[in-house]
Amino acid sequence: MKPELRKLRFACTTVIVLYANLVLTNVVSLRQYWFQQTSDTKIVPLYDSLFRDWVHGYDIPSPTMVTMRDMVDICTYSWVVLVILCWMAFSQKPIIIAKGLMTQIILIPAFSIAQLLTIIPDSTPNCLEEFNIPVTEDIGWVLWRYPKRACGNMLWSSDITQLIVFTSLAVQMIPQKNRKWKYTVWLFGEMWTLFTLIFVFSSQYQYSVDVVTTYVVVKLAISNPTIEYLAKYFFVRNGEYFERVPLQELPNIYTL
Numbered sequence: 001m002k003p004e005l006r007k008l009r010f011a012c013t014t015v016i017v018l019y020a021n022l023v024l025t026n027v028v029s030l031r032q033y034w035f036q037q038t039s040d041t042k043i044v045p046l047y048d049s050l051f052r053d054w055v056h057g058y059d060i061p062s063p064t065m066v067t068m069r070d071m072v073d074i075c076t077y078s079w080v081v082l083v084i085l086c087w088m089a090f091s092q093k094p095i096i097i098a099k100g101l102m103t104q105i106i107l108i109p110a111f112s113i114a115q116l117l118t119i120i121p122d123s124t125p126n127c128l129e130e131f132n133i134p135v136t137e138d139i140g141w142v143l144w145r146y147p148k149r150a151c152g153n154m155l156w157s158s159d160i161t162q163l164i165v166f167t168s169l170a171v172q173m174i175p176q177k178n179r180k181w182k183y184t185v186w187l188f189g190e191m192w193t194l195f196t197l198i199f200v201f202s203s204q205y206q207y208s209v210d211v212v213t214t215y216v217v218v219k220l221a222i223s224n225p226t227i228e229y230l231a232k233y234f235f236v237r238n239g240e241y242f243e244r245v246p247l248q249e250l251p252n253i254y255t256l
Contacts, residue, residue: 004237005094010101013235017104024112025150026142029133032152035119036128043121050208051123051201068203069149075196076159079189083166091173098231100169103222111156120153123207127151157206157214163193164218 036043087097124130131149134141167189174182200206221227 002238003094005098006235006237010098010235013105014101017101017108021104021108021112022145022147023142024108025147026145028112028115028152029128029131029147029150030139030142031116031119032122033128033133033135035152045121045123045125045204046207048123048207048209051204068199069205071199072159072196072203072205073148075192075199076162079192080162080166083170086170087173093173094236095228095231096169096172098235099172099222099227100165101235102227102231103165106227107156107161107218107221111158111161115153115155118153118155122151122153123204123210124151125204155210155213156217157200157211159196159200160193160206160211160214161218163189163196164215165222167193168222 084097087093127133127149128135128151131151133151134145167186170189171182171186174185176182197211200211201208
């Protein structure tokens with residue numbers, strides 16, 4: 001009995017997760033706006049030694065920063081789409097894509113709650129204006145506005161999260177016997193993530209502590225066996241089924 005993806009459940013859950021991410025991201029931006037309205041001092045980014053002392057990002061012209069932030073999205077989306085297409089063309093193992101969705105279900109709410117609990121300035125100066133965040137009394141926009149970028153304490157890097165998750169999924173598509181291919185795919189994914197980090201730090205897109213924390217936490221989360229167990233339970237039919245192999249009964253050689 002072959003494991004199968006519960007397609008309808010998977011599709012419905014995916015839509016719900018995407019919409020929840022939209023709303024929660026907008027709520028983070030709204031919370032930053034409220035914080036700015038009630039603060040007596042001008043909101044300026046926190047001091048990031050990596051960005052200020054090493055990269056010297058504040059000397060980068062604003063148009064160049066915008067281009068670099070766009071490159072972060074391009075690098076992330078291209079890798080995610082590439083992995084999904086490879087899964088559809090070469091693998092189609094239900095547990096792999098199910099683990100990807102289950103990871104999102106756990107990480108997105110956890111990250112959003114953490115962002116809302118601690119309010120600090122965004123790493124980008126004047127992010128409300130820079131990212132065109134609505135500043136009206138009507139907050140209905142949080143339910144429908146597509147958040148290309150959020151303004152607030154990101155705390156976790158969503159782009160790095162997706163790169164780590166989908167690199168792990170890409171490696172799992174390769175059979176265990178093909179160790180060289182596994183290592184090659186893993187190395188390419190890690191190098192692609194490092195390449196993306198260059199644009200992250202150069203564009204003042206995230207605080208360096210956010211990126212480091214994200215890398216460690218997501219690496220541990222995606223390798224946790226609980227993720228695979230929940231993915232099988234909710235999204236894979238016959239995920240725990242193992243075919244029974246007829247065994248020849250051994251004669252009893254002991255006599256009383």
